[in-house]
Amino acid sequence: MADTGKTILEIRDLSKNFGGIRAVDDLTFDVKEGEILGLLGPNGSGKTTLFNLITGVYTADSGRIKFRTDDITNDLSYRIALKGISRTFQSTKVFHTQTVLDNIATAMIARARTRRISETRQKVADILDFTHLGDAKTAIAGDLTHAAQRRLMVAMALVEDPDLLLLDEITAGMSGEECNEMIDMAKRIRDRGTTIVLIEHNMKVAMALSDRIVVLNFGRKIAEGAPEEITTNETVLEAYLGREEA
Amino acid sequence: MDFISNLLRKKSTYIFLACLIFVVILPLHSSGYVLRVMITMASGIIAAMCLNVVLGYMGYPSLCQNVFYGVGAYTMALATVKLGFSPWTALLLSPIVTFIIGYLAAIPFLKLRSMFFAIATLAFTGVVAAVLINLPNLTGSNAGLRGIPRLVKSDITFFYLEIALMLIVLILTVLMSRSFWGKILIAIREDEDLAPHLGINVTKYKRLTFAVTSAATGVAGAIFFSYQTFISSNYFTIGSSFTALAVAVVGGGGTALGPIFGGLVVVGAPEVFRGMSETLSLWRPAFVGVVLVAVILLSPGGVVGIFQSVVGYFKKRGAR
Numbered sequence: 001m002a003d004t005g006k007t008i009l010e011i012r013d014l015s016k017n018f019g020g021i022r023a024v025d026d027l028t029f030d031v032k033e034g035e036i037l038g039l040l041g042p043n044g045s046g047k048t049t050l051f052n053l054i055t056g057v058y059t060a061d062s063g064r065i066k067f068r069t070d071d072i073t074n075d076l077s078y079r080i081a082l083k084g085i086s087r088t089f090q091s092t093k094v095f096h097t098q099t100v101l102d103n104i105a106t107a108m109i110a111r112a113r114t115r116r117i118s119e120t121r122q123k124v125a126d127i128l129d130f131t132h133l134g135d136a137k138t139a140i141a142g143d144l145t146h147a148a149q150r151r152l153m154v155a156m157a158l159v160e161d162p163d164l165l166l167l168d169e170i171t172a173g174m175s176g177e178e179c180n181e182m183i184d185m186a187k188r189i190r191d192r193g194t195t196i197v198l199i200e201h202n203m204k205v206a207m208a209l210s211d212r213i214v215v216l217n218f219g220r221k222i223a224e225g226a227p228e229e230i231t232t233n234e235t236v237l238e239a240y241l242g243r244e245e246a
Numbered sequence: 247m248d249f250i251s252n253l254l255r256k257k258s259t260y261i262f263l264a265c266l267i268f269v270v271i272l273p274l275h276s277s278g279y280v281l282r283v284m285i286t287m288a289s290g291i292i293a294a295m296c297l298n299v300v301l302g303y304m305g306y307p308s309l310c311q312n313v314f315y316g317v318g319a320y321t322m323a324l325a326t327v328k329l330g331f332s333p334w335t336a337l338l339l340s341p342i343v344t345f346i347i348g349y350l351a352a353i354p355f356l357k358l359r360s361m362f363f364a365i366a367t368l369a370f371t372g373v374v375a376a377v378l379i380n381l382p383n384l385t386g387s388n389a390g391l392r393g394i395p396r397l398v399k400s401d402i403t404f405f406y407l408e409i410a411l412m413l414i415v416l417i418l419t420v421l422m423s424r425s426f427w428g429k430i431l432i433a434i435r436e437d438e439d440l441a442p443h444l445g446i447n448v449t450k451y452k453r454l455t456f457a458v459t460s461a462a463t464g465v466a467g468a469i470f471f472s473y474q475t476f477i478s479s480n481y482f483t484i485g486s487s488f489t490a491l492a493v494a495v496v497g498g499g500g501t502a503l504g505p506i507f508g509g510l511v512v513v514g515a516p517e518v519f520r521g522m523s524e525t526l527s528l529w530r531p532a533f534v535g536v537v538l539v540a541v542i543l544l545s546p547g548g549v550v551g552i553f554q555s556v557v558g559y560f561k562k563r564g565a566r
Contacts, residue, residue: 004432018562026449054443055443075445076442078442080444081443081445082445089440092438093437093439093440094440095433095437095440096436096437097436102429104427106430106444109426109429109430110433110441110445110446214275
């Protein structure tokens with residue numbers, strides 16, 4: 001873990017209601033630069049809502065989100081992206097009728113419009129290599145396997161090396177081998193200097209990847225700590241893992 | 247220089263030049279009626295080319311293209327007939343007015359998507375049609391406004407003017423499709439929810455694209471009604487708003503050349519029927535409807551899609 005102790009993302013007293021449902025409830029925690037923070041919680045605990053609040057999809061009812069020195073609470077999604085926060089989605093989102101190369105080129109063009117073509121080509125080649133998509137670069141994204149589409153989604157989020165990457169259930173629907181490949185990729189992303197916050201339902205993946213874990217239940221933080229602390233935390237066991245299994 | 251030498255190496259460049267020469271020579275040997283059909287067709291094609299950017303590249307099925315065609319046309323008519331401007335000054339005014347109206351319309355409408363956007367833009371066409379009918383002092387209503395001065399004297403020059411505008415729109419569409427703007431529009435079409443997370447200011451690009459294409463459509467309308475010297479609200483009905491959509495879809499959405507082929511089929515072919523008999527011309531809407539349904543069912547890529555399939559088939563055969 002390359003934790004420098006510096007806070008990259010600060011969530012303070014954040015709340016979001018949908019009608020009578022309190023999806024995120026007075027949430028406070030920090031993400032440290034260089035770490036992989038796991039976000040756990042049962043279905044409906046507010047994990048994806050939190051991602052949507054950080055990336056400007058939803059507006060917060062109260063509270064504050066600070067990215068480095070910028071207050072990004074309720075800022076527009078594209079501005080947040082340009083500040084250096086990238087994300088992936090629970091359901092795969094890529095440009096299905098376009099080639100892999102076009103998908104990555106579009107993501108690159110959207111973030112940095114002024115660059116020499118040779119430099120862009122080199123960067124695209126690097127990303128393809130990094131995400132093991134080199135052989136599929138001329139394939140139509142919609143024709144790729146599920147795992148390759150998930151890798152492509154990560155590749156698009158990775159262009160221009162974001163400072164913070166939010167991964168939403170990146171191993172969903174993947175086989176054991178594909179999960180391992182994704183774990184390896186997430187570690188390599190961190191080694192490139194990108195801080196990661198990940199939502200993960202696969203406990204093996206969450207434990208293998210996370211330096212620290214925050215557990216949510218009904219939108220509230222019920223635990224925070226190292227993976228080994230979380231697995232023995234009584235409140236977490238009760239709310240999420242289940243008392244009997246413990 | 248690389249760009250030009252690349253162009254010179256392509257067969258399609260020579261085919262395009264041959265077509266262009268044919269189009270330039272064609273009116274010199276055409277009757278007045280045929281020339282009129284060609285001017286009408288060229289004007290419709292320009293409107294469809296502009297719609298094609300909004301529909302084919304950006305993915306928004308607009309049904310108010312003829313509103314902008316009308317705004318450009320009425321700017322020409324009112325600026326010349328009521329305000330006494332020269333037609334060339336009015337021609338400069340028409341894209342400015344249309345751009346502003348297009349941008350203002352984009353603010354509420356582009357918050358909607360797919361069929362909701364289509365319905366809202368259709369309703370907008372209805373509202374504008376009602377306004378044109380109900381302001382007789384300004385628009386002349388059904389009786390119309392007469393005496394719009396001509397930009398140029400001869401019909402042939404009008405035809406060349408339309409072709410020049412068509413070429414400009416075609417070149418700009420091709421350049422746009424290869425630039426970051428084109429990539430961004432395709433990203434919006436493919437997944438509008440993903441695009442902002444890549445750093446794309448979706449709202450800005452959608453509104454600007456809608457307004458710029460509206461402005462170009464306005465110029466086409468201004469030129470056509472200056473040629474016609476007469477304008478009335480009858481030209482801008484809800485029904486007529488489907489023509490540009492039919493031209494764009496039949497030609498092949500999202501392809502630069504699609505609307506040209508679409509215009510030949512949707513606007514040109516029925517005029518040939520009209521030339522044969524007046525009764526046949528009454529079947530024009532039915533013809534357009536049947537062609538539109540047939541294309542959607544059999545070849546969603548339109549005429550260009552069929553052409554690409556045929557070329558692909560022969561290339562494959564040649565490779566065997």
